Amino acid sequence: VQFDESGGGLVQAWGSLSLSCAASVSIFSINALGWYRQAPGKQRELVAAITSGGSTNYADSVKGRFTISRDNAKNTVYLQMNSLKPEDTAVYYCNAAQYGSGWYRDYWGQGTQVTVSS
Secondary structure, eight states: OOEEEEOOEEEETTOOEEEEEEESSOOTTOSEEEEEEEOTTSOOEEEEEEETTOOEEEOGGGTTTEEEEEETTTTEEEEEEOSOOGGGOEEEEEEEEEEETTEEEEEEOOOEEEEEEO
8 A cells, every 4th residue: 555645734823734645545445544643753643543434533632623534435534634733743644554353554654744833
Protein backbone atom coordinates (compact mmCIF):
# COMPACT_ATOMS: atom_id res chain seq x y z
CA VAL A 1 0.00 0.00 0.00
CA GLN A 2 1.32 3.43 -0.90
CA PHE A 3 -0.13 6.76 0.10
CA ASP A 4 -0.21 10.22 -1.39
CA GLU A 5 -0.65 12.75 1.39
CA SER A 6 -1.63 16.35 0.83
CA GLY A 7 -3.08 19.37 2.57
CA GLY A 8 -0.40 20.39 5.03
CA GLY A 9 0.88 23.91 5.31
CA LEU A 10 1.16 26.99 7.45
CA VAL A 11 -1.87 28.35 9.26
CA GLN A 12 -2.49 30.81 12.05
CA ALA A 13 -3.79 29.71 15.42
CA TRP A 14 -7.53 28.99 15.45
CA GLY A 15 -7.43 28.36 11.72
CA SER A 16 -8.32 25.16 9.85
CA LEU A 17 -6.61 22.69 7.56
CA SER A 18 -7.78 19.54 5.84
CA LEU A 19 -5.42 16.65 5.19
CA SER A 20 -6.00 13.98 2.58
CA CYS A 21 -4.36 10.61 2.14
CA ALA A 22 -5.06 8.73 -1.08
CA ALA A 23 -4.18 5.04 -1.09
CA SER A 24 -2.85 3.09 -4.07
CA VAL A 25 -5.23 0.20 -3.33
CA SER A 26 -8.79 -0.25 -2.21
CA ILE A 27 -9.22 0.74 1.43
CA PHE A 28 -12.57 -0.99 1.78
CA SER A 29 -11.21 -3.96 3.72
CA ILE A 30 -8.41 -2.22 5.60
CA ASN A 31 -9.03 -2.80 9.30
CA ALA A 32 -8.06 0.67 10.46
CA LEU A 33 -6.87 3.93 8.97
CA GLY A 34 -5.27 6.56 11.08
CA TRP A 35 -3.39 9.81 11.32
CA TYR A 36 -0.32 10.13 13.49
CA ARG A 37 1.91 13.08 14.15
CA GLN A 38 5.44 13.68 15.28
CA ALA A 39 6.69 16.97 16.62
CA PRO A 40 10.42 17.77 16.86
CA GLY A 41 11.99 15.93 19.76
CA LYS A 42 8.83 13.97 20.52
CA GLN A 43 7.60 10.49 19.82
CA ARG A 44 5.10 9.78 17.11
CA GLU A 45 1.58 9.75 18.53
CA LEU A 46 -1.84 8.68 17.36
CA VAL A 47 -4.09 11.60 16.47
CA ALA A 48 -7.18 9.83 15.13
CA ALA A 49 -8.21 6.48 13.73
CA ILE A 50 -11.20 5.02 11.95
CA THR A 51 -12.06 1.37 11.51
CA SER A 52 -13.55 -0.37 8.50
CA GLY A 53 -16.87 -0.23 10.35
CA GLY A 54 -16.64 3.51 10.83
CA SER A 55 -15.77 3.63 14.53
CA THR A 56 -13.48 6.49 15.41
CA ASN A 57 -10.94 7.18 18.11
CA TYR A 58 -9.20 10.46 18.93
CA ALA A 59 -6.37 11.63 21.08
CA ASP A 60 -7.70 13.65 24.02
CA SER A 61 -5.77 16.69 22.82
CA VAL A 62 -7.73 16.89 19.56
CA LYS A 63 -11.21 15.74 20.60
CA GLY A 64 -13.84 18.19 19.48
CA ARG A 65 -11.44 19.90 17.06
CA PHE A 66 -10.37 17.20 14.58
CA THR A 67 -12.53 14.86 12.54
CA ILE A 68 -11.34 11.77 10.69
CA SER A 69 -13.33 10.29 7.84
CA ARG A 70 -12.88 7.82 5.01
CA ASP A 71 -14.24 7.62 1.50
CA ASN A 72 -13.94 4.03 0.34
CA ALA A 73 -15.00 4.94 -3.19
CA LYS A 74 -12.05 7.33 -3.48
CA ASN A 75 -9.68 5.18 -1.42
CA THR A 76 -8.97 8.24 0.69
CA VAL A 77 -8.87 9.08 4.37
CA TYR A 78 -9.24 12.65 5.56
CA LEU A 79 -8.42 14.65 8.65
CA GLN A 80 -10.30 17.89 9.15
CA MET A 81 -8.51 20.05 11.68
CA ASN A 82 -10.26 23.05 13.20
CA SER A 83 -9.30 25.49 15.94
CA LEU A 84 -5.66 24.67 15.40
CA LYS A 85 -3.16 25.46 18.14
CA PRO A 86 0.61 25.98 17.97
CA GLU A 87 1.05 22.68 19.80
CA ASP A 88 -0.55 20.92 16.82
CA THR A 89 2.58 21.73 14.82
CA ALA A 90 4.09 18.46 13.61
CA VAL A 91 4.61 16.19 10.65
CA TYR A 92 1.39 14.29 10.10
CA TYR A 93 1.46 10.73 8.76
CA CYS A 94 -1.36 8.56 7.53
CA ASN A 95 -1.33 4.91 8.42
CA ALA A 96 -3.14 1.76 7.36
CA ALA A 97 -3.26 -1.24 9.65
CA GLN A 98 -4.18 -4.76 8.62
CA TYR A 99 -4.38 -7.48 11.26
CA GLY A 100 -5.79 -10.87 11.91
CA SER A 101 -5.22 -13.85 14.11
CA GLY A 102 -1.52 -13.76 14.93
CA TRP A 103 -0.43 -11.21 12.37
CA TYR A 104 -0.21 -7.48 11.95
CA ARG A 105 1.04 -5.25 9.17
CA ASP A 106 0.94 -1.53 8.73
CA TYR A 107 1.84 1.00 6.07
CA TRP A 108 2.86 4.65 6.32
CA GLY A 109 2.56 7.74 4.21
CA GLN A 110 5.52 10.03 3.63
CA GLY A 111 4.24 12.71 5.99
CA THR A 112 3.03 16.25 5.52
CA GLN A 113 4.13 19.24 7.57
CA VAL A 114 1.55 21.21 9.53
CA THR A 115 2.76 24.43 11.12
CA VAL A 116 0.50 26.55 13.32
CA SER A 117 1.71 30.03 14.14
CA SER A 118 0.66 31.89 17.25
